[in-house]
Amino acid sequence: MVLADPQTADPQTLTEEPQPTPVVEILSGAQITCRSLDAEGVKTVFGYPGGAVIPLYDAIPDAAFKHVLVRFEQWAALAAVGYARATGEVGVCIATSGPGATNLVTGLADALLDSVPIVAITGQVNQALIGRDGFQEVDITGITLPVTKHNYLVRRAEDIAPTLKEAFYLARSGRPGPVLVDIPKDVFLAKTRFDYPTRAGRKSYQPNLTPNLRQVRLAADAIDKAKKPLIMAGHGIVLSNAGELFKRFAERSDIPVIYTLLGLGAMDEEHPLSLGMMGMHGHRHVNRALEECDLLVNIGARFDDRATGKVAGFATNAKIVHVDIDPAEIGKNIRTDVPVVGDAGEALKLLVHEIEPGDHSGWMAWIQSERNVALERALDDVPETPEPYAIIKAIAEITDREAIVTTDVGQHQMWSAQYLGIKHGARWITSGGLGTMGFGLPSAIGAKMGRPDLEVWAVIGDGGFQMSSNELATAVQERLDINIAIINNGFLGMVRQWQDLFQNRNYSEVAISAPDFVKLAEAYGATGIRVTKSDEIVPAIQRARSIKGPVLIDFVIDAEANVYPIVPPGASNSEMMHHPQWVPPEEDL
Ligand SMILES: Cc1ncc(C[n+]2csc(CCOP(=O)(O)OP(=O)(O)O)c2C)c(N)n1
Numbered sequence: 033m034v035l036a037d038p039q040t041a042d043p044q045t046l047t048e049e050p051q052p053t054p055v056v057e058i059l060s061g062a063q064i065t066c067r068s069l070d071a072e073g074v075k076t077v078f079g080y081p082g083g084a085v086i087p088l089y090d091a092i093p094d095a096a097f098k099h100v101l102v103r104f105e106q107w108a109a110l111a112a113v114g115y116a117r118a119t120g121e122v123g124v125c126i127a128t129s130g131p132g133a134t135n136l137v138t139g140l141a142d143a144l145l146d147s148v149p150i151v152a153i154t155g156q157v158n159q160a161l162i163g164r165d166g167f168q169e170v171d172i173t174g175i176t177l178p179v180t181k182h183n184y185l186v187r188r189a190e191d192i193a194p195t196l197k198e199a200f201y202l203a204r205s206g207r208p209g210p211v212l213v214d215i216p217k218d219v220f221l222a223k224t225r226f227d228y229p230t231r232a233g234r235k236s237y238q239p240n241l242t243p244n245l246r247q248v249r250l251a252a253d254a255i256d257k258a259k260k261p262l263i264m265a266g267h268g269i270v271l272s273n274a275g276e277l278f279k280r281f282a283e284r285s286d287i288p289v290i291y292t293l294l295g296l297g298a299m300d301e302e303h304p305l306s307l308g309m310m311g312m313h314g315h316r317h318v319n320r321a322l323e324e325c326d327l328l329v330n331i332g333a334r335f336d337d338r339a340t341g342k343v344a345g346f347a348t349n350a351k352i353v354h355v356d357i358d359p360a361e362i363g364k365n366i367r368t369d370v371p372v373v374g375d376a377g378e379a380l381k382l383l384v385h386e387i388e389p390g391d392h393s394g395w396m397a398w399i400q401s402e403r404n405v406a407l408e409r410a411l412d413d414v415p416e417t418p419e420p421y422a423i424i425k426a427i428a429e430i431t432d433r434e435a436i437v438t439t440d441v442g443q444h445q446m447w448s449a450q451y452l453g454i455k456h457g458a459r460w461i462t463s464g465g466l467g468t469m470g471f472g473l474p475s476a477i478g479a480k481m482g483r484p485d486l487e488v489w490a491v492i493g494d495g496g497f498q499m500s501s502n503e504l505a506t507a508v509q510e511r512l513d514i515n516i517a518i519i520n521n522g523f524l525g526m527v528r529q530w531q532d533l534f535q536n537r538n539y540s541e542v543a544i545s546a547p548d549f550v551k552l553a554e555a556y557g558a559t560g561i562r563v564t565k566s567d568e569i570v571p572a573i574q575r576a577r578s579i580k581g582p583v584l585i586d587f588v589i590d591a592e593a594n595v596y597p598i599v600p601p602g603a604s605n606s607e608m609m610h611h612p613q614w615v616p617p618e619e620d621l
Contacts, residue, residue: 056227061189062087062220065153066095068196071228074124076100076115076481078108082128083168084155087220097124100481100510103502105132107474109139110463111503112150114478116143117461118436118486120273122203123150123478129157130168133214134175138468140210141179145465146294147271149208151199156216159187172214181209189222194229201232206239207358208271239357243374243382251329251353251370252386258327258351260395261287264310264339266376267294267464268332268357270457274377275299278331281380286390288399290318292333293449294464297457302433307399311339312599313446317402319597319605322347324398329353332376335365336465345604355379404597404614414566417590420444420519424451426569427489427517430577435487436461436479440472440496442526444519446595448491459486470499473516477503480512487577488513494520494546504556507582515576516584518549521591529594533609534601553584562586 074097081089102108105127112123133154143150157166173183199211269278290310308315328350340346355372362371438461439445454460463471476490528542550560563572576583596611
């Protein structure tokens with residue numbers, strides 16, 4: 033029989049038939065953990081087994097999600113980060129107690145600084161051994177307290193499901209971040225009924241998504257009055273999936289847009305209002321615009337020092353509007369005139385309505401006149417040795433800027449940020465806040481697992497690649513179509529560059545040897561290609577795209593190529609140093 037809808041039916045007419053009692057399932061803590069992940073809709077987890085999680089691994093074959101066996105737990109955490117950033121879903125990683133758990137710490141810190149939602153599950157020793165220096169016991173909740181949004185030690189099997197429910201909620205809500213759930217072995221083994229909660233929440237945690245309308249109106253008023261406004265786009269726009277709204281806001285206000293490293297792709301960099309990256313390796317015209325602007329509207333960025341340079345010299349003529357979901361960010365690094373606390377998307381929805389259509393074509397023309405035109409022209413001469421910027425541009429052009437690109441940390445990362453011309457923020461996956469070397473390959477693995485439909489490139493330095501090259505085995509085992517571009521200069525390039533420019537060329541411990549990367553790729557069962565000449569760049573990229581499975585291209589570049597512009601550490605953005613070939617625009621004919 034069809035039962036009446038209890039919401040709408042007259043209570044008198046509701047049938048009194050007894051409801052079948054739901055079947056209560058008695059499961060082990062390990063099974064509950066797996067069923068909870070399934071209930072959260074988790075499709076892929078990245079992990080590595082060990083003693084304390086053997087019961088969990090016993091249950092994993094019956095779970096609906098897929099487990100990817102990494103080669104080092106740190107890269108499980110960063111694969112989860114890559115997965116989360118590519119999909120917008122929560123990334124999940126698993127490690128055993130002790131050394132497994134401590135290996136996650138860097139990945140958790142990376143996720144915290146870049147506001148990435150991940151849940152890490154660690155095994156813990158039996159509760160009877162906690163505090164007794166049991167084998168592989170570390171106080172991982174104590175260790176990770178400063179690098180997680182929240183963490184838990186679960187003491188009863190009954191608490192696993194509600195704790196995981198809350199962990200996922202905390203990771204993805206408000207300002208996203210990493211949450212760790214530590215589960216002792218005896219809790220995995222204990223049995224109890226499984227009942228996944230439908231809701232999660234805490235009285236003490238109420239993220240404020242919708243901004244105060246009065247603050248939005250003050251911001252709109254400042255925007256309407258400004259003569260030389262700039263929008264600073266941050267990761268918050270990408271995280272709240274607010275690209276379309278952001279474009280409408282920029283277009284309606286007609287305000288030029290500059291990007292933080294993680295804000296790149298908040299709007300297509302080829303949009304006429306897009307100016308490019310700001311800060312330490314920002315474009316000249318962008319940093320010049322920051323000096324001149326009378327209003328800076330920061331949406332979803334946290335005024336990181338790599339973006340601001342010396343605070344005292346930052347946007348000194350500008351009134352500051354700061355839209356951020358985290359009230360703790362307001363006024364933390366930069367004085368703020370109009371704070372707007374809320375989700376970037378919610379704030380943009382209101383702002384688009386409140387602002388008047390603007391016209392800043394004169395201001396835009398001035399900014400464009402400050403571009404590095406002379407340098408761009410000089411860079412058109414093609415030398416025989418592959419130029420790093422030419423490699424990056426070729427990847428962008430050949431993939432039509434549609435591929436996911438992950439990077440490692442260093443010069444190649446900055447060349448990528450400068451020359452990829454990023455179209456979609458969620459396809460630009462780089463370690464911003466923590467600057468974690470080794471990030472490039474595991475995050476590409478995570479991204480490809482999450483978005484198998486998209487082409488994935490990892491741009492990596494020869495130093496950083498040697499930190500996580502073991503993950504080639506994971507990529508081969510999973511038969512992942514990932515293309516790896518090693519920008520090989522034989523140095524820890526970015527450190528060498530600082531020594532070159534700021535330490536009187538005292539190249540201390542930066543020359544780094546490497547295995548033959550082509551042979552290394554082949555040893556793992558991947559394909560290796562070497563490029564030593566400029567005219568080999570394009571054919572190599574095309575060939576890599578046509579080959580199944582992981583492909584590594586070893587691009588051998590000029591060992592001492594530098595990234596320009598560069599703002600010296602501790603200096604203002606206005607004190608940027610330029611490429612030696614650079615000619616100021618007024619002298620450019
Ligand atoms: C784990 C870690 N250790 C050290 C650093 C400091 N660091 C930043 S960039 C860099 C050099 C990177 O060299 P490479 O990977 O070859 O890339 P390149 O700069 O040459 O492009 C180093 C050592 C870091 N960011 N992360």
